[in-house]
Amino acid sequence: MAIFLTKESKILVQGLTGAEGMKHTRRMLAAGTDVVGGVNPRKAGRDVDFDQRTVPVFGSVRAGIEATGADVTVVFVPPPFAKAAVIEAVDAGIGLAVVITEGIPVHDAVAFHAYAKKRDTRIIGPNCPGLISPGQSNAGIIPADIAAKPGRIGLVSKSGTLTYQLMYELRETRFSTAVGIGGDPVVGTTHIDCLAAFEADPDTGLIVLIGEIGGDAEERAAAYVAEHVTKPVVGYVAGFTAPEGKTMGHAGAIVSGSSGTAEAKKKALEAAGVRVGSTPSETARLVLDRLGKAGGTA
């Protein structure tokens, strides 16, 4: 099962012929992902050869879907063109759009999120590493070899590198799906969306929730955990030492006045019964501890 992405997922890559698109398509294919096509209006009709297969390039997302039955798109299109690319995918009826691109103007993101909400497309990102269901499919740039085999931990994180770090620490325990939701102020899929999906996923036994300063997504997620999640949740929050008013790398990672602090997020999560690690390693130990108590069933 896993969430959002399974071995049945058929994937298009918008921007496949660019440097990033080529590099990561190669990696996605190597991880067993069913990449069925690329999209580039200027290179329609060409084929791109990879080790595993030859991937056709389509002139539009719609043409790609019609020819292949694709249900997921991974977007590597540069910021000035990303909004049009996402809206094109939504119009073509894609089920899931994973937007890797960093640096998309907020007004563009607001516009395509609002557009997708009125239709049937889930957006993950932007400014995210994508998601991986190990052993099944990898949509984005998460290195599949960190934890290559499927397991029962579900992970959701704003940060790519913290996702990699936790996957590495828990590589023996393994994951059902890890989702990097992105570090921008406005993202399409939230911690809560992932919590709900993991709660419903029979293959997920424990959820790791990684947050960072800025906004109140973690506080909202905590309230959701208290109300709706029966599976054990272990948390981690980054940015306790971040000063007020400074953007810490991610566009959305900023403490504004007294809001968006790591301390408030940690407290909210703990009040909802989530054990929160003080470092990534301690977080991994809490997961193992929790799994041990559950008799290894998770």
Add this chain to the structure above:
Amino acid sequence: MDLFEHQARELFAEHGIAVPDAEVVRRPADARGAAERLGGRVVVKAQVRTGGRGKAGGVRLAADPVAAELTARQILGMDIKGHRVRAVMLARPVDIEAEFYVSYVLDRAAGTFLAIASAEGGMEIEEVAATRPEAVARIPVDPAEGVTEAKAAEIAAAAGLPPAVVPVLRALWRVLVREDALLVEVNPLVRTTNGLIVALDGKVTLDGNARFRHERWAGGEGEAGGERQGGGEGGVDPDMDPLEAAAAAKRLNYVKLDGEVGVIGNGAGLVMSTLDVVAGCGARPANFLDIGGGASAQVMADGLGVILSDPAVRSVFVNVFGGITACDAVADGIVRALESVTLTRPLVVRLDGNNAARGRAILAERAHPLVEQADTMDGAARRAAALAHAG
């Protein structure tokens, strides 16, 4: 990027919102002439990108041009919450009958913009919202529709504002959208005794991600042709910390902090986490520096250069998890960086993930006396903290 009040005022005027007549001066001697042109009696307002100017004495009325020069002399150079006053705006006073508050802000959770409006302007809106929440209207705006006549009327009615503000609400939305702003705020928006609606003070935050489609943001403060920009690559912001300015010039993602352990890492989340782990070891991080995915020798050298030019730094912690980046490439980067940067303080390196063994071997072979390696992030942080305290 926050704009100065006078820059916000210009934007408002460009989009058809009435603003007071005003001039900006940077030298007290220029204030007298400006005041004369504005009719003699003026309000002298410090131009700093922070709130609370009034309470700090940065906004004062001057009765005539001589008083304006004296007042400008007092305000220029003042320090308001760590911001030095480098310019004052002289504005012709208006006779106020009523003060309102209007803004559009990004609602991160809803993923859209929110109109906030109140008939109780002039104060901090947070205070009004805290004490009298019913006095503050919060209306979501559909980005596809924007602020139509009907939407503006709805916002005005919800906040108890007169219908005369409707065109201002619509113009302010145009400022938000066309200028790629994340926040536009007018406080106070006033009705004058002769019935005009005037934006008396404003705040605008621009979206740095939209820089590519706004050519006029390119210049820095004080440079000819473009004052509309608050730092970042390209422009030099005089309010910026010198180390942050040096890092920005090299396009490094760097934030100065006030500790003694320099930190370099890859990925914003991991670097934030690294700072916390260093703090957990009883030391204080000296900076945030995210070198991103590539981690080339040049970026590593630039990053080390900036960190080592901070005299407060006693040790440096390089924390890399090789996800896409291979650790041997990072190790090569460090070795080559050591050729161009003179290492004057100890460097603790933790490499994990992709090709970590090869990366560690490369550093071991280089055997620089001030470079040591640690197996784990926590262990490396403890070591860097200990070295900072020992040095």
